[in-house]
Amino acid sequence: MGGRRGFLVQAALLAATLALVALVAADVLQNMARAGLTPGFGFLGRPANFEIGESLIPYSASDSFARALLVGLLNTIMVAIAGCALATILGVTLGVARLSGNLLLKGLVQAYVEVVRNTPLLLQLFFWSATMHALPAPRRALMPVEGVFLTNRGVFFPWIAAEGGLAWTVLAGFTVAVATAGYAAFRRPRNARLLLSAAALLAAASLGAALFGDPGLSIDAPRLGTFNVSGGFGISPEFLALLAGLTVHSSAIISEVVRAGLQSVPEGQWEAAHSLGLSRGQALRLVVMPQALRVIVPLMISSYLDLTKNSSLAVAIGFPDLVSVISTSANQSGHAVETILIMVAAYLALNLSVSTVMNRYDAKLAARGFAAP
Amino acid sequence: MAYPKLLPARLVATFVLAVATFAPSPAFAGPTLDKIRERGAVKVGVGTQPGFFSPDSSGRWQGFFVDIGRALAIAVFNDPDKVEFVSASPQQRLPALQSGEFDILLSGVTETITRALQLGFHFGPVVFYDGQGLLVPKKLGVTSGKDLDGATVCIQTGTTGELNISDFFRANKIAFKPVAIEDTREFIKAFEAGRCDVMTQDASDLGLKRALLKTPEDYVLLPERISKEPLAPAIRWGDDRWLEIVNWTVYALIQSEELGITSQNVDEKLASPDPSIRRFLGVDPSLGAATQLDPKFAYAIVKALGNYGEIFERNVGPATKIGFERGLNRPWTAGGLLYAPPFR
Ligand SMILES: N[C@@H](CCC(=O)N[C@@H](CS)C(=O)NCC(=O)O)C(=O)O
Numbered sequence: 001m002g003g004r005r006g007f008l009v010q011a012a013l014l015a016a017t018l019a020l021v022a023l024v025a026a027d028v029l030q031n032m033a034r035a036g037l038t039p040g041f042g043f044l045g046r047p048a049n050f051e052i053g054e055s056l057i058p059y060s061a062s063d064s065f066a067r068a069l070l071v072g073l074l075n076t077i078m079v080a081i082a083g084c085a086l087a088t089i090l091g092v093t094l095g096v097a098r099l100s101g102n103l104l105l106k107g108l109v110q111a112y113v114e115v116v117r118n119t120p121l122l123l124q125l126f127f128w129s130a131t132m133h134a135l136p137a138p139r140r141a142l143m144p145v146e147g148v149f150l151t152n153r154g155v156f157f158p159w160i161a162a163e164g165g166l167a168w169t170v171l172a173g174f175t176v177a178v179a180t181a182g183y184a185a186f187r188r189p190r191n192a193r194l195l196l197s198a199a200a201l202l203a204a205a206s207l208g209a210a211l212f213g214d215p216g217l218s219i220d221a222p223r224l225g226t227f228n229v230s231g232g233f234g235i236s237p238e239f240l241a242l243l244a245g246l247t248v249h250s251s252a253i254i255s256e257v258v259r260a261g262l263q264s265v266p267e268g269q270w271e272a273a274h275s276l277g278l279s280r281g282q283a284l285r286l287v288v289m290p291q292a293l294r295v296i297v298p299l300m301i302s303s304y305l306d307l308t309k310n311s312s313l314a315v316a317i318g319f320p321d322l323v324s325v326i327s328t329s330a331n332q333s334g335h336a337v338e339t340i341l342i343m344v345a346a347y348l349a350l351n352l353s354v355s356t357v358m359n360r361y362d363a364k365l366a367a368r369g370f371a372a373p
Numbered sequence: 374m375a376y377p378k379l380l381p382a383r384l385v386a387t388f389v390l391a392v393a394t395f396a397p398s399p400a401f402a403g404p405t406l407d408k409i410r411e412r413g414a415v416k417v418g419v420g421t422q423p424g425f426f427s428p429d430s431s432g433r434w435q436g437f438f439v440d441i442g443r444a445l446a447i448a449v450f451n452d453p454d455k456v457e458f459v460s461a462s463p464q465q466r467l468p469a470l471q472s473g474e475f476d477i478l479l480s481g482v483t484e485t486i487t488r489a490l491q492l493g494f495h496f497g498p499v500v501f502y503d504g505q506g507l508l509v510p511k512k513l514g515v516t517s518g519k520d521l522d523g524a525t526v527c528i529q530t531g532t533t534g535e536l537n538i539s540d541f542f543r544a545n546k547i548a549f550k551p552v553a554i555e556d557t558r559e560f561i562k563a564f565e566a567g568r569c570d571v572m573t574q575d576a577s578d579l580g581l582k583r584a585l586l587k588t589p590e591d592y593v594l595l596p597e598r599i600s601k602e603p604l605a606p607a608i609r610w611g612d613d614r615w616l617e618i619v620n621w622t623v624y625a626l627i628q629s630e631e632l633g634i635t636s637q638n639v640d641e642k643l644a645s646p647d648p649s650i651r652r653f654l655g656v657d658p659s660l661g662a663a664t665q666l667d668p669k670f671a672y673a674i675v676k677a678l679g680n681y682g683e684i685f686e687r688n689v690g691p692a693t694k695i696g697f698e699r700g701l702n703r704p705w706t707a708g709g710l711l712y713a714p715p716f717r
Contacts, residue, residue, distance in 0.1 A: 051539045051551045061539040126559065133566030152567050153525060227513075227524045227570050228550065237568065238552065315464075315530065318554040318563065324530065327464055328553065331531050334491030336468060 028337065043333045044069075050328055052320045054236050065329050072325030073346055079239065079321065080308040080350070083246040087307060088300075090247060091254025096284065098259050109255065116252035122313055125245040129317040132237035138229050147221050149229050152237060156222035159233035166209065167217050173206035238319035242311065250307045257303065261296035262288060293365055301358040305351050312347075322346055405476050405612045409449060415456045417442035418466050418475040421557060422581040424688055424695045425481060426458065434458045437688040438479040441500060441606070441623065444674045445477070448622045451667055453677050464531030464555045467492060470607060477619060478607040481575060483533045488607070497606035497619040498627075502701040502710050504598025505537050506576030508583060511593050513570060518597050522547035527569035530555045534574050537600040561585060575602045577689075577697065584695055618666070624713035625671040628653060629680035631704045631713065636679040639672060653716045660716065671716070681711060 029039060048068040051061050055071040056078060098109045116124070135152045136142060142150040149156040160171070177199045184195040210217055222232030265288045273283035314321035322343060330339040409415050419426035419438055426436040434442075439458060446456035461469050461480070467488065470478045481503075482488070484496040507518050515521060518541065528535045530553045542549045552569055554560040561582055564572040572579065576598060583589045606619050629635075632650055634642050643656055651657040654672045661668030678684060685702060689695045703709025 049539055050536055051542075051549070053551045053553065061543060129559070130562070130566070133563060133568050137567045225523055227521075230523070315553075315555045316559060318527075318552045318559070320553065324553060324555075327530055327555070328535060331464070331467075332487075332536055334487045336492070 039335070039338060041335075041338055043335050043338070046333075048329065048332065050332055052325065053318075054239065054320060065333060068325055068329060069322070069342060069346075072320060072322040073350075075320055075325075076308075076311055076314075076322040077350070079242055079246065079311050079314070079319070080304075080354075082243055083250065083307050083311065084304050086243070086247040087250035087254055087303070090251035091303075092258050094251060094255035095258025095262065098255060099262055113252045113255060116248055121245065121249050121310055122316060124249060125241060125313055125317050128241035128244045129237070131244075132241045135237070138224055138227075141224075141229070147232075149222050149232075151229060153228050154234045154236045155240065156229045156232045156234045158219050158221040161218050161220035163217075170206045170210050170217065173202055173209075177203040177206065236319070238314070238317055241317055242314050242319045242321075245313075246307050246310055249310065250303055253303050253306070254300065257296055257299040258292070260299075261292035264295045265291045297358065297362045297365060301355055301362075304354050304358065308350055308354060309347065404615060405609065406449075406615045406618070409476055409615075413450070413455060415442065415446050415449060415477065416475040417445070417456055417458050418461050418470055418478040418480055419458050420463075420480040421460045422578070422585070424581045424584070424693070425577070426460070426479075428458075435688070437501070437684060438481065440678050440684045440688065441626070442477075442479050444622050444626060444678055445619065447674045447677060448618055448625075448666060448670045451670070451673055462531065462555055462557060463529055466531075467494070467607075470494070471609060473609075476608070476615070481578060481604045482607050483575075483602045484605045484607075485533060493610045494607045495610060495612075495616050497608070497616065498623040498713075499603040499605045499710075500623055501577060501604040503575045503577045503602040503604055505534050505573060505600040505602055506579045506598060507595040508564075508572045508574075508579045508592055509570060509595060510567075511591055515570075515595070518595055518599065519545055519547065521549065521571060523549070524570040525550045525552060525568070526571045526573055527560060527564045528553050528573055529557070529560050532574065533600065533602065538573050541599040573599075575604070577604075580689075580695055580697060614665075621664070621666075622670075622674065624716070625653075625674055626678075626681040626684065627704065627711045627713040628716060629671065629675045630682045630711070631706055634675055634680060635683060636675055636677070639675045643672070649716070 044066040045064050047062050048065045049061050050068070052059055052068060052071050054075065056074045057067075057071060059067060059071045094109050094112065097105050098113075100106060133152050135150055138149070138151045138153055144150065147158045180195050180202070181199040183189075184192040184199065189195070220231050220233075222229045222234070224230075262284075269287055269291065270283055273287040278286065311321055312323040315324040315327060318324075326339050326343045330336045333339070417439075419434070419436075419442070421427060422436075424436055425438050426434065429435050442456050442458065443453040447453050449455070459475050461474075463480075466478055466480055466482070469475065471493070479500075481501070482496075483503075484499065488494050489496065507521070509515050509521075521542075526538060526549050528538055528551055535551075535553060538549070538551070549571075552563060554563055560572075563569060565586055572582070574582070576594060579594055583592055583594070586592060606623070608616060608619060629639075632642075632653060634650070634654070639654070642650055643654055645651060645654075645656075648657065652660055655661065655668035655670070658668040667673070679687070681704075682699075685697075685699065686692065689697045691698060699709065701710045703711060705712040
């Protein structure tokens with residue numbers, strides 16, 4: 001298409017789209033007015049008046065609708081990030097296993113992929129939910145290790161309770177020390193030694209403070225309350241069921257993506273790596289995988305987006321994700337159209353940020369010379 | 374580069390539905406009554422619980438609310454079978470009613486000011502006076518809702534119960550952990566599996582759900598009712614005549630019980646000298662022309678389905694497996710709240 005004509009067509013399209021949106025919006029507003037409804041986002045500041053089962057930020061029923069929606073959004077983000085990470089680990093492992101010489105392993109992975117891909121995700125979620133509910137009640141909790149409770153109310157384990165500024169400083173010190181040590185050990189920068197010694201020093205100082213300074217650190221172990229387990233760190237059965245369902249479902253798809261990516265690398269690359277004396281593992285890690293990534297990454301983006309969107313099935317099994325909180329807010333406030341607009345905007349933003357981040361990574365690969373030809 | 378898929382089909386569908394909700398077609402394609410006559414059947418939105426609404430083994434719908442739907446079909450078509458029942462979850466049913474998926478919702482919906490004025494629904498007369506209850510396993514040894522500090526509570530999304538429960542715990546300064554589930558079967562399963570200490574819903578609904586549990590005798594409904602739940606038929610705004618047909622069909626059921634007219638004796642009552650009975654049953658046809666209804670519509674309803682009391686007793690009364698007491702759902706003359714304005 002010629003530049004000028006192309007521009008005109010684009011402009012006309014844009015104008016038509018905007019006109020359509022305006023038309024629909026005017027129509028909706030007019031009809032809402034005729035039905036006696038009062039549209040607007042003012043309700044967001046009013047108290048939500050409903051509780052939410054789990055939240056990453058402090059929340060209670062007297063907080064605003066806006067905060068309730070934020071709680072739902074954060075829950076969605078939490079399960080999406082955890083799901084993408086776990087599905088990638090599991091999916092890559094399975095994809096590599098599928099190409100192994102071991103026939104049994106190959107067959108098992110293939111069966112897994114077929115079963116998972118050919119059953120509806122909602123059904124799988126019901127299955128995981130039923131599995132979590134089959135765990136014993138708190139009073140008869142399974143205790144695989146002392147202090148860890150597996151119950152139908154969730155999984156609970158001891159956690160560090162920190163009180164006061166010193167406690168947080170000590171914890172921060174430890175975290176930084178561990179992160180630095182990890183970086184130095186795996187990335188092996190030139191100043192690795194220096195970093196390692198600094199990390200050791202920091203760790204020793206934190207330990208000293210913790211042992212001699214009484215910084216208000218203690219172990220918060222879960223214990224049985226009247227109805228529930230209290231204390232410790234708890235993960236709800238709904239979150240676990242949703243996470244398991246999303247992870248398993250996406251890992252099957254990712255494993256196929258990984259397999260296709262690895263197979264797209266010419267056989268000669270393996271042979272060349274072998275003749276250089278690299279082991280099979282080294283060949284995979286250093287020669288084949290980097291080339292396969294150019295096929296894998298774009299497909300991975302769409303798996304991540306699918307996982308994020310699929311997390312909206314949460315409401316069926318009782319996890320308070322964004323859709324669940326949106327539904328309750330619509331029910332409570334009566335502002336159905338507005339809440340749905342918010343939901344559409346939030347998913348759009350979420351998915352656009354996932355694809356932006358991944359496209360950046362893709363571009364970086366391209367810059368390193370691994371782009372698709 | 375692959376283009377990102379932006380939105381799940383489900384979200385888009387919801388959005389389109391929401392827009393369609395307010396688009397001109399359903400609300401202004403002429404009054405609902407025209408559509409009903411054209412279609413030749415009343416479309417009724419219901420739930421899925423035996424006693425109130427469920428298909429029997431031959432696929433025929435049965436239940437308390439189903440009978441009210443059939444009474445409407447008699448009022449409009451003089452035929453209890455010119456009615457279609459469509460089930461919808463509590464979360465879906467109000468949007469579905471708004472978008473015209475059915476002509477009336479008879480699924481145990483509570484009349485509230487938000488639903489009336491913010492969502493734009495009219496409610497017919499209350500057909501079941503109820504209140505929200507708390508169902509707990511007997512082995513918890515709990516006797517009052519106030520003992521439930523720290524409990525986990527299963528609630529169903531889209532219901533008034535989802536909102537009342539927060540008020541109850543806040544008012545009593547105790548805490549709880551909600552597990553909010555949309556799907557009715559998943560909701561029951563979660564409670565039965567012990568995921569929650571308490572299940573909360575309309576007391577009637579809990580009674581119906583308890584009957585579905587494997588060991589109903591292991592559960593007890595706590596005595597308090599934490600809210601008022603007047604269950605009433607709901608319709609869209611903008612259908613005055615349809616609303617009046619709904620009103621007077623329900624009143625006919627209530628009035629016949631007050632007058633002592635039953636499916637058994639309705640034919641004898643045709644010979645009654647009492648002018649109010651003669652007008653009610655259409656022996657004296659003076660009410661016919663103005664109402665544009667068959668002057669004998671009340672007769673036909675009672676003949677086919679019985680009066681309010683008979684419908685209650687047959688579907689959920691003490692003699693059934695569900696075993697509800699009449700309570701407030703008795704005629705005002707017997708100390709209840711059922712009261713019909715005069716048929717004159
Ligand atoms: N009255 C409450 C709750 C209504 C409700 O949940 N009703 C039950 C029947 S009584 C229901 O529809 N359950 C879902 C089903 O039957 O599938 C409200 O209006 O929000």
